[in-house]
Amino acid sequence: AQSVTQLDSQVPVFEEAPVELRCNYSSSVSVYLFWYVQYPNQGLQLLLKYLSGSTLVKGINGFEAEFNKSQTSFHLRKPSVHISDTAEYFCAVSDILTGGGNKLTFGTGTQLKVEL
Amino acid sequence: DAGVIQSPRHEVTEMGQEVTLRCKPISGHDYLFWYRQTMMRGLELLIYFNNNVPIDDSGMPEDRFSAKMPNASFSTLKIQPSEPRDSAVYFCASSLRWGGRTDTQYFGPGTRLTVL
Numbered sequence: 001a002q003s004v005t006q007l008d009s010q011v012p013v014f015e016e017a018p019v020e021l022r023c024n025y026s027s028s029v030s031v032y033l034f035w036y037v038q039y040p041n042q043g044l045q046l047l048l049k050y051l052s053g054s055t056l057v058k059g060i061n062g063f064e065a066e067f068n069k070s071q072t073s074f075h076l077r078k079p080s081v082h083i084s085d086t087a088e089y090f091c092a093v094s095d096i097l098t099g100g101g102n103k104l105t106f107g108t109g110t111q112l113k114v115e116l
Numbered sequence: 117d118a119g120v121i122q123s124p125r126h127e128v129t130e131m132g133q134e135v136t137l138r139c140k141p142i143s144g145h146d147y148l149f150w151y152r153q154t155m156m157r158g159l160e161l162l163i164y165f166n167n168n169v170p171i172d173d174s175g176m177p178e179d180r181f182s183a184k185m186p187n188a189s190f191s192t193l194k195i196q197p198s199e200p201r202d203s204a205v206y207f208c209a210s211s212l213r214w215g216g217r218t219d220t221q222y223f224g225p226g227t228r229l230t231v232l
Contacts (some may be wrong), residue, residue, distance in 0.1 A: 036223075043120070043207055043223035044159075090159065102147060102213070103172060104221065106159040 002027050003095065006107035013081055014115055021076040021110045023091030030096040033074040034104065036063055038088045041080050047089070061085065086114045120224035122208050123128050131193045135198040136167045137227045140189055141210030149221060150183055151207040159207075165191065205229070 003026040013019045025031060032051050036044040048059025055067040065076045074091060091107040121140040129135055141148045149164040163173040168185045176183070180199070185191040195202055205228050209221040 032187045041223045044209075045223070046220045049220065102164065102166075102211070103161060105161075
């Protein structure tokens, strides 16, 4: 079964500083990879996704992520964060061979707190 | 589009009572997912449907939980009888699949369930 590890439960960062949120997944088979953001008392919103092709994926709100198959990682980055980026971020993976890629396994989330 | 609609947004009930959570997926989406989010276990997939048919219910915790999708625009998740450990936020999500690959799952705002 797939598993997703988000090593950092909380990441504090100052406004306008760069940030990287780490995500590693377990399986070496073909996968789809996703980053979702959850603002307080709201549902999850897709930031970006990797299905195939270029390993550098750009998403909304200036975020990007790089798929590294050899390291089974999909780290999320933003060169300059804003106060409004304060939220919880979830990495998710689906195994293409299991359920056609529809079954998402989520990490435990990383709380990003942007400070002035 | 109104997005995925869930009702109620908040539910407080007493142990032993029946609870029914409702979801209206995005029109035209043929996949529907139910998730549960808790501090202890994070986001867990409970069950998902394709074209109103349950495909994978391996995440349903026990027989007290049941889900139905009588038509393409409505699904319910029922807990009977409810227990305090069922307290969580329950999310519904829907997606469209085409071309042999999965599309983004769009999440509803969630139902916060508290069982006293």
